[in-house]
Amino acid sequence: MTIKLTKDKLRLAREYIMTKGRNLEQEIYKFHFENGSKKSVIHELERYQGENGGFKNLGEGERLFENAMDTNMAFQILHAINASRNEEIVQSGVNYIMKSYDKDLKYWYQNPKDSPVEYYMITDKWANPCAELIAYLHDYKELVPSNFLAEVTEGAMKKLSLLNKDGWFASLCFLRLADRLEDSLREKIIDKVKTNIFDIIETRKEIWSNEYCAKPFWYAPSLQSPLYSLLKEHVITCLENEILTQSDQGNFILNWEAGSGEKEWKSIVTMEVLLVLKNYDMISN
Numbered sequence: 001m002t003i004k005l006t007k008d009k010l011r012l013a014r015e016y017i018m019t020k021g022r023n024l025e026q027e028i029y030k031f032h033f034e035n036g037s038k039k040s041v042i043h044e045l046e047r048y049q050g051e052n053g054g055f056k057n058l059g060e061g062e063r064l065f066e067n068a069m070d071t072n073m074a075f076q077i078l079h080a081i082n083a084s085r086n087e088e089i090v091q092s093g094v095n096y097i098m099k100s101y102d103k104d105l106k107y108w109y110q111n112p113k114d115s116p117v118e119y120y121m122i123t124d125k126w127a128n129p130c131a132e133l134i135a136y137l138h139d140y141k142e143l144v145p146s147n148f149l150a151e152v153t154e155g156a157m158k159k160l161s162l163l164n165k166d167g168w169f170a171s172l173c174f175l176r177l178a179d180r181l182e183d184s185l186r187e188k189i190i191d192k193v194k195t196n197i198f199d200i201i202e203t204r205k206e207i208w209s210n211e212y213c214a215k216p217f218w219y220a221p222s223l224q225s226p227l228y229s230l231l232k233e234h235v236i237t238c239l240e241n242e243i244l245t246q247s248d249q250g251n252f253i254l255n256w257e258a259g260s261g262e263k264e265w266k267s268i269v270t271m272e273v274l275l276v277l278k279n280y281d282m283i284s285n
Contacts, residue, residue, distance in 0.1 A: 002236060002240065002282060003240040003243050003244065003282070004243070004281075004282045004283060004284045005243050005246075005274075005277055005282060005283045005284065006284050007284055009243070009246060009250075010274075010283055010284075012246070012249075012250035013246070013250045013251070013252070013270055013274060014029065014033075014250075015250055016249055016250030016251045016266075016270060017029050017250075017267060017270060017271065020249070020251070020263065020266070020267070021266075021267035021270065021271070022264055022267045022268075023044050023047075024041075024044040024045060024047075024048075024077075024267075025267045025268065025270070025271040026044075027040045027041045027043075027044045028041055028077065028080075028081075028271055029271060029274070031081055032080075032274075032275060032278065033274075033278070038081050038082075038083065041077065041081050042078075042081075042083065042087060042089055045074055045077055045078070045089060046089055048070065048074065049066075049074070049089060049092065049093065050066040052066055052092075052096055052099075053066075053092035053093050053094075053095050053096030053097075053099075054066025054067060054068075054070070054071050054093070054096040054100065055067075055070040055071045055073065055074040055093070056070050057070065058070040058073040058074060059073060059261065059264055059265060059268055060072070060073055061073075061110065061111050062111045062112065062113070065111070065112045065113075066096065066112075067109075067110065067111045067112060068097075068100065068108040068109060068110055068111070068129040068130075068133060069110050069111065069129055071093060071096060071097065071129075071133070072129050072132045072133060072136075072173075074093060075093065075132075075133075075136040075139070078090060078093070078136075079136070079139055080275075085140045085142055085143055090140055090143075091143060093136075094136070094137065094140050094143045094144065095143075097133050097136065097137060098137075098144065098148065101152070105117065105122055106122075106152075106155050107121070107122050107126065107130060108129055108130050108133050110128075110129055123159075123162050124162040124163065124164055124166070124167060124170065125167065125169075125170055126159045126162065126170070127156070127159060127163065127167065127169075127170035127171075127173040127174050127177075128167075128169040128170050128172070128173045129173065130152075130156065130159075130173070131156050131159070131170070131173040131174045131176070131177045132172075132173035132176050132177065134149075134152050134153060134156050134177055135173075135176045135177040135179065135180050137149055137152065138153075138177075138180035138181070139180060153181070153185075156174075156177060157185060157188065160174065160188065160189060160192050161192075163192055163193070163196065164196060165196045165199035165200055167196070167200070168200055168214045171193050171196065171197070171200055171219070172218055172219065174189050174192070174193060175189070175190070175193060175219060175225075175226070175227070177189065178190055178193075178226065179226075186226075190226045190227070193219075193227070194227070194230065197219060197227065197230070197231070200214050200219075201214050201215070201216045201218075201219060201231070201234065202214055202215065202216075203216065203234050205237070205241055208238060208241050208245075208255065209241065209245045209253060209255055210255060211255055212255050212256040213255065215238050216231050216234035216235045216237075216238045217235045217238050217239055217276050219231060220232070220235050221275075221276045221279060222276070222279040222280075223279065223280065235280070236280065236282075239273075239276060239277060239280060239282055240282075242273050242277070243277070243282070250270070251266045251267075251269070251270045252266075252269055252270045252273040252274075253269075254266060254269060
């Protein structure tokens with residue numbers, strides 16, 4: 001029988017987010033679990049957006065400068081709340097993505113300080129952040145010139161062959177792109193990711209909580225995920241482990257030293273795990 005997060009443990013996680021989490025995760029929680037306002041999520045997310053439309057200080061990228069990594073994180077949130085293309089935060093964010101593209105390298109720099117970029121970043125690690133940024137251009141394709149969207153999508157498909165078993169995040173970014181593409185391209189990406197996925201994910205319970213690793217639920221965060229049937233057993237076992245190792249404070253634990261970012265990452269990860277548990281109906285009614 002599948003283990004589920006109890007009502008008391010959900011209340012504990014909620015209390016953690018509401019007292020120790022960022023305002024952003026607080027509003028995300030309210031939106032997904034308490035019929036909260038989309039506008040309130042956008043209002044908090046706007047605090048991380050610069051005048052040029054890019055995002056900073058969300059966790060993945062530079063704290064002081066707008067960058068592609070945090071822009072990806074922002075659009076993950078915008079996608080999850082189904083933000084309209086009419087929102088200013090979306091329009092300026094899409095504009096930032098297009099303007100920050102290096103046409104010569106056919107690349108988005110992870111952070112502004114990455115110029116000049118290492119060779120591996122424009123080859124096998126290219127997809128993070130590039131493939132995911134292209135995914136969000138597809139989400140809001142009405143705001144993107146069709147020739148530019150076609151060009152960068154074609155470029156992504158050419159990079160697909162470089163994907164390998166070391167590409168934890170590159171594979172994740174390609175999967176997010178696959179969700180937005182026509183069936184033929186989508187299937188090519190999924191087939192390629194499948195060739196490496198069991199070399200990428202960690203399936204040992206004793207590792208999940210103690211060492212930084214690629215957790216199975218990253219790659220199948222919902223029942224609709226294309227890798228769901230392939231990874232289902234490992235995903236559910238991994239999510240059960242998240243439930244069993246939830247801290248007494250209510251957060252889901254980090255398996256790496258986050259340093260000065262520990263508070264924000266506990267907030268991010270706790271919200272992330274709750275959403276996947278919800279997707280898998282692993283929270284008690």
